[in-house]
Amino acid sequence: MLKTLSSKFALTTLLLMLGSLLLGFFFTNTYYHQVIKAPNDQKNVEIAEAMVAYIADAQVDNLDDYFTMLGETGYQLYIVKEGGAPVFYGGAFRDTTLEATTVADVLAGNIYHGMRDFPRETFVMGFFANELVNTIGIPFTYEDEQYALFMRPNIKLLFSEVHRILGALMLAMFILSLIGVIVLAQTIISPIKKLTRATRAIAHENYEAPLEIERVDEIGQLANSFQRMTDQLQENDAMRKTFVSNVSHDFQSPLLNIQGYATLLAQPNLTDEERAEYGEIIEIETKRLSNLTKQLLVLTTLDSSTRKPKRELFDLTAQLKETVRKYRWQMEEHHIEFSYTMPEVHYKGEAGLLQNIWDNIIANAIKYSEDGAQITLTVEETATAIIVTVEDTGIGMDKEALAHVFDRFYRADASRTKHGTGLGLPIVKQVVEKHDGTVVISSEQGVGTTVKVTLPKL
Structure with a gap:
């Protein structure tokens, strides 16, 4: 048969x-x-x-x-x-x-x-x-x-x-073959028309259009694959809409820094050194804001299997201290006690990509910590790796949120009282993996969260 x-x-x-x-x-x-x-x-x-x-x-x-x-x-x-x-x-x-x-x-x-x-x-x-x-x-x-x-x-x-030439070839073959296959073609055309109608429906974001193709041959397999694709598109579309509605968070962080230090600059009792320091930070954040649109493409860049980090030796300790300095005003505003242990460490990696890690981890620690909380940053250097640990005594996460923390667009805070895009930690994970490292997050609700990033030495 x-x-x-x-x-x-x-x-x-x-x-x-x-x-x-x-x-x-x-x-x-x-x-x-x-x-x-x-x-x-x-x-x-x-x-x-x-x-x-x-x-x-x-x-x-x-x-x-x-x-x-x-x-x-x-x-x-x-x-x-x-x-x-x-x-x-x-x-x-x-x-x-x-x-x-x-x-x-x-x-x-x-x-x-x-x-x-x-x-x-x-x-x-x-x-x-x-x-x-x-x-x-x-x-x-x-x-x-x-x-x-x-x-x-x-x-x-x-x-x-080639299409013109092959078209002429296929026309000659089709004329001779048409009579013999016309009945069989009808059995194929019907499900293809259904697939075409379903495709047009999907183009108009209608993912509920029934397919109704029950076959055991290749057309049936195609219909099943099409249905799975439709389900995935529907899920991706929902996540994409969620992302668009929350993407403003990616712009909010530098804007808050600019706003905070602009407010400090307005104070009349600042020294010249403080004014220069705050002005420098505002300049840094302004440049960061102008490049933020490009940073939205970071995940796309990281998704490329051929994209390799540019391995250049740089001062990792200085980068971490500069990151902490950027967020210092937020910590002071919320009375967060910050401490760190950072020996002088240099690392061979792509500094621009690694900056995404520290920005996301420290910003999250502040965002999910209440007034009076503590944040500790520790840098350790072993013979084979550099380990950066950020520990906070914030609100923490439950097991369900922890299981999905690296899923793109996932947000544990469904009420959105904490602004975010759900892309920060996925970016952290991919940047770390691009450097052949690992990132481990442990958390307990009501106790706090610990993020441990291990970057192997070359």
Whole structure:
């Protein structure tokens, strides 16, 4: 009994497809040589002429950098300098054979139409032939020296033309296969239409549209996967809306610091040193605020598997002391007793990323501590790691909140009396893990919270 689409299609269309495949290749190849080849050659001549014209117009300083850039944007290039060694750029050619007379002819000032003159073969289209002879050759002059540029688009740039060619091939196959598969196609079209309607509903944020597809073949599996995707999208959408409604907290912290120190600056009995110090902090926080939009992309950056921290040796103790100094006014405002033990420690990591850790941990300790609480910061250095511990006697967390503390957008305070985005600790966790470290949080409601960050030495 046929239950899978592959077996149904195989039995019904195999013979028809084999016959139509031969006809389709012949038709498509003919279409390319009769209709596409000459315009394609001319189009690439214009592209090559634009490349060499830019060299003179833009006064290119470094020819190698220019052609490297063109190669990276999707072109295969072969550059020959009169009397010099040839150089390739971009994707590799399958066949690099090219007559010396052809190169000499281009160096003499003629255009080489390799695409137009590429020989016709029954089952091989010149359009796809990744050979050096299947290029456009253009002469140009740079710093009074004669060059020849041979180019063709990399296959990655040929999608639009490929679709036309494959469309012609599929049309020939479809005409011969249509009668044999029309009944089977109807059984496939119906669930696909349902999926299309469900997709449109999701585009309008309607996640409740019924799918009603009960099958055991690949379409049924697709429907099940689609339903799971819909459920996940609904959950993500809810979390995203929560994030948007609370994102102002990311701007509130520097604004509060600016406001607090601006208030202190207004006091008439300040010394010049105090005024300079407060002004410096306001300047720091203003810069931080101007860059805060970029910091919202930190998680996206950290999510990249290829993103590695820039390992540079810096004064970790100084960074921690500066962070504490930024938040000192908040501690004084709430009568929070702060103490620390910080030996001189240097660490090899990305200081900008690590700053996110200390900002989030210390800000959270203050935010979730009542007046008169205590916060202790301890830095330990072992032979293999640096351990930073922040302990507070604040309100703490229950077990449920502690279990979700690193979940993005999660907020234990459903009433939102404590402003936040639910992104701080997830950022802490990812920054620590990017540095191959660990972060452990222990907490007891009504007693306090301890955050322990371990950063291994290199």
